[in-house]
Amino acid sequence: MIHRSETLLSGLIRIDLLRRIVRLVKPIRSAELRRACSAESRREASHFVDCLQVRILFFFFLFTVEIFTQPGNSNLFSAGNRLKFGNYLFSQNDYLRAAEEYRAYLKVESDDTARFKLAESLLRIDRFTEAADHFKGVFFSRGLGDYARLEFYKALFLGGGYVRFRQTVNQENYMPDKFSTEVKRLGMISYFFDNSVLPDSSEMFHYFDDSVKIRIRKFYLMKKFPAYKNPLKAAILSAVIPGAGKIYTGEIGDGITAFAATGLLAFLAVDNFKAGHNFRGWLFGGLAAFFYAGNIYGSAASAQIYNAGIKFDFNREVKLYFEKRNYFLPSIDFLK
Template identity: 30%
Template sequence: MTKRLFIYICFFASFHKVVAQDLFSFENSKKFGEYLLKSGQYEIASREYERLVYLKPADDTLKLNLLKAYRLSNRTDLGIKRTLQLFPDQSALPFDTALEYSKLLLNKQDWMGAREFWKESKNLPADEKVLLNTTVSIFESDFKAANGYLSKIQNKENYLAKNYASILDRGNLSQMKSPALAGIMSTIIPGSGKAYTKNWKDGLVSMIFVGGMAFQSYRNFSNKGFKNYRGWVYGGIGLGFYLGNIYGSVKSAKNYNKKKINALQHEASTHFNLYY
């Protein structure tokens, strides 16, 4: 009985060892890493891929997934650092890894570093470089430069190129509001500058208030002369609000442009993520 029990114990110990070894085999670890990446467990995935890269340092797919895990877990700096360590010659990065490294640089908003990398990259096609440079110019709010880059695209039917062209068309200076014009309009007719920037409510309030103060000041001066303090009080309040209205109109135009540009940049980001 004791001998049989001993045999059972030895058998189960051996079986457990075999199962454990199989569980932590390279192929199973690779599948586990893929599962973690797909299920959004990016930080754990990065640790798993670090181990896999250590086991197979020549496997570029493992390196790519490691960098992706770092980017998706919002550890951009670490992702960039590991790219430099794993690929001493960044100009020779494989296409997919070059795109992943580009995303890391864009997340860091290292526009200059990104442009230098694309310039030296040997495995990024010309059209991809055009699209990536256009992306940076859009996020720098330099739509003129973005148009210049996009004009060099060879495949005019490219999904991202077509959507960027639409965004740049709507970001044209003619679609923006002029802060100088808004200020001049409110100087002539209080509130009209804000109405020009589609801030109708504030524009109407400004017009009524400035007009009301001016009327009260005029009425008091007309009835009681220029020595009447109420006329000066109403006039002073009206003048202060009038000057504030001019400044507010300029600021309103700038805010209008900023909101419009931010909306276009958000749209560009959406298309970029769908494409890449």
């Protein structure tokens, strides 16, 4: 679970220590040393003891270091450990928990990278307003400032207030020097996501690469001239021939059914009037009129639903297209 290099390091320290201990214990156990330490050569022995004491002191120092560097031994909730744990959670996509760790860490330490990652965590769990605020805190960082500004704009964009987003883009107060094209392009993309009046096509295409221009042009035309059906036209068609309006909006089955049902009831009405069954004549006639009127109404409604479908499909296609390409924004290396 711990960062691999750290485990490796502590492992190496341990191996090293063991080797030293073995070296230390061996001479003591050996008979030569016992003799050396006997009365004949007290001086050498005392020298050895001095050496040993220094060695022991050295080892004691090493062990204390080891005790305190071992994360298990120090406080799990220390600032440094919070940061480590937060980074781990971030790498596991557990962003809410990561954000909590970064928050606790930032109470003690001031660290732009951690604040950036806190903001990024919030951005990734769709808490856009908070994310934008935290990115603002990194605007004047030397290495991260431009990235923070870029992500700030992304947070505003994903937050969905496209009009305000475009205003902020146009004011250029927070514009990152490095990524101004990307942000302005994002401003153009945002026009596909709401109902504002589209900018001039040359202005729009200016920000996109030649390789995607065809696709963007297609979206632009689809947005500007959507293939809508006119509800009034559908209603008039159905008034002339029952069901024709529905066929116009693509509901062929409904159209034929409407024609058949209205026609049959009208025929029954006429037939009954001819046969002198006035009550039945009025009954079927009334029903025919009811269906006739309902179908005119329904044709207009059907055209609207058709249009809603066109809009829905367009929005989905645009969303998938840009989402898949991360809105043509660069990916940030140190977050990987």
